[in-house]
Amino acid sequence: MRVRYFAWLRQRTGVAEEEIELPPHVRTVGELARHLAARHPRFGEVLDSRGVVRFAVNREYAGPDTPVGPDDEVAFFPPVTGG
Amino acid sequence: MRVRYFAWLRQRTGVAEEEIELPPHVRTVGELARHLAARHPRFGEVLDSRGVVRFAVNREYAGPDTPVGPDDEVAFFPPVTGG
Amino acid sequence: MIRVQEQPFDPAAELAAFTAGRTDVGGTAVFLGRVRDRDGDLVIRAMTLEHYPGMTERMLERLEGEARRRWPLLDVLVIHRVGRMTPGEPIVLVATAAAHRRAAFEACEFLVDWLKTRAPFWKFEETPAGGRWVEARASDDEAAARWERPAAE
Amino acid sequence: MIRVQEQPFDPAAELAAFTAGRTDVGGTAVFLGRVRDRDGDLVIRAMTLEHYPGMTERMLERLEGEARRRWPLLDVLVIHRVGRMTPGEPIVLVATAAAHRRAAFEACEFLVDWLKTRAPFWKFEETPAGGRWVEARASDDEAAARWERPAAE
Numbered sequence: 001m002r003v004r005y006f007a008w009l010r011q012r013t014g015v016a017e018e019e020i021e022l023p024p025h026v027r028t029v030g031e032l033a034r035h036l037a038a039r040h041p042r043f044g045e046v047l048d049s050r051g052v053v054r055f056a057v058n059r060e061y062a063g064p065d066t067p068v069g070p071d072d073e074v075a076f077f078p079p080v081t082g083g
Numbered sequence: 084m085r086v087r088y089f090a091w092l093r094q095r096t097g098v099a100e101e102e103i104e105l106p107p108h109v110r111t112v113g114e115l116a117r118h119l120a121a122r123h124p125r126f127g128e129v130l131d132s133r134g135v136v137r138f139a140v141n142r143e144y145a146g147p148d149t150p151v152g153p154d155d156e157v158a159f160f161p162p163v164t165g166g
Numbered sequence: 167m168i169r170v171q172e173q174p175f176d177p178a179a180e181l182a183a184f185t186a187g188r189t190d191v192g193g194t195a196v197f198l199g200r201v202r203d204r205d206g207d208l209v210i211r212a213m214t215l216e217h218y219p220g221m222t223e224r225m226l227e228r229l230e231g232e233a234r235r236r237w238p239l240l241d242v243l244v245i246h247r248v249g250r251m252t253p254g255e256p257i258v259l260v261a262t263a264a265a266h267r268r269a270a271f272e273a274c275e276f277l278v279d280w281l282k283t284r285a286p287f288w289k290f291e292e293t294p295a296g297g298r299w300v301e302a303r304a305s306d307d308e309a310a311a312r313w314e315r316p317a318a319e
Numbered sequence: 320m321i322r323v324q325e326q327p328f329d330p331a332a333e334l335a336a337f338t339a340g341r342t343d344v345g346g347t348a349v350f351l352g353r354v355r356d357r358d359g360d361l362v363i364r365a366m367t368l369e370h371y372p373g374m375t376e377r378m379l380e381r382l383e384g385e386a387r388r389r390w391p392l393l394d395v396l397v398i399h400r401v402g403r404m405t406p407g408e409p410i411v412l413v414a415t416a417a418a419h420r421r422a423a424f425e426a427c428e429f430l431v432d433w434l435k436t437r438a439p440f441w442k443f444e445e446t447p448a449g450g451r452w453v454e455a456r457a458s459d460d461e462a463a464a465r466w467e468r469p470a471a472e
Contacts, residue, residue: 007369007441008452056439059374075371079455082368082399082440083352083411083431090216090288091299139286142221158218162302165215165246165287166199166258166278181349182331189356189406195427196334196349202418203342253342265355268462271428274348278420309421 001070003036005043006077009053012042022070029055030064032074043076054079084153086119088126089160092136095125105153112138113147115157126159135161167242168226170217172249177259185241185263193267195274197260203253205300211292214250215257218286222246225285233262233277237269244277246287276313283310320395321379323370325402330412338394338416346420348427350413356406358453364445367403368410371439375399378438386415386430390422397430399440429466436463 004017013036020039026032033053037044046052055062056075068074087100096119109118116136120127129135138145139158151157169175177198185191201213230242241263251257260277264270289300322328330351338344354366383395394416404410413430417423442453 083435166282178331178335194351198347
């Protein structure tokens, strides 16, 4: 599975994207975030800050309960600030 | 006094502007309009159609009770349609 | 700035010059009104805008002043043509510049709405069946009324 | 049309090309967003816009589709830059064309408001004290919420 990080979340993981092996117990975006928190402690620190981390699965906005599978691209990023 | 007519009101008077002698009994825009109706019957025909004739005195919007004097410029025109 | 003119103008060139070189403008809103080739079912061949010289400029300057009082604008431009125009030609350009977008958008809409109901312009359309003066629309009055404020302070 | 690009664009040239030659467009509304030299009390030397390639275009195309469903638009143009920009440089241009002004204005504001809250862009500002990521503003969420409709049909 491909995982991507944007903006200051990318600075907390130190990587823009990575390929990871999806563990069998990880079935949702929320579970994936927990799993990645162990790998990237500074990413884990902000996971519980309400509304700070947003998700996308296959380039669509997703919630913590959105299912994920090994062929998906999942992205983590802060609230958007474009325009 | 100078009187000006615009748009289709001008077509009803046949003149864009005229200098008139202000009769002593004419003290407001409404009285002036009545006075001019005698001079321009086709202008007089539409005077009583509600909201069709608008007035300006010295290039400011005015109402029928706005006072007028011999040195004023008074204009009559339909509702505006610019932009 | 207010300009009322017979000669055509180039909206792109006006936009390029508007607030050129400034670095404090975050948002610019622009409205461009052009002559349409139809009015409802009617084919329009050309349009002539008559106005009341002197009063027009006075009213537009007052509108600009009112917009600047209501919103923190960094610049305002209103260009309005008069005379004869054919479909596709620009009639009016309204541009507003502000630090943030909301002020620019609101002021631009306000200026266009009030311009349509307060500036002494009259449209004469040439159709295949002859010419006709355009009638004022209630929807324009309603649009302008959105911006009314109580007279008392 | 949607364009997301690194290279600078010329808003005046884009406006000149937008609906060029058409005679059915009565009203064109344009929003131009540029880099400001300040953000509150902070001096801004430059700004970098990061985005999520692929997702950005998809979201913007969806916004264009939604705007076209809601208003009778004759054309839509959204250009959004990414990468590093300095004060005064254009960031985003949104242009909408319609027969009448109300649709053009509303659709333009809608597109800007939703773009600010739904398109995956992130701003990084360079200040004399160092760099910082811009935080999302509640006012942008409120502006976008104005256009929400009940989900049920």
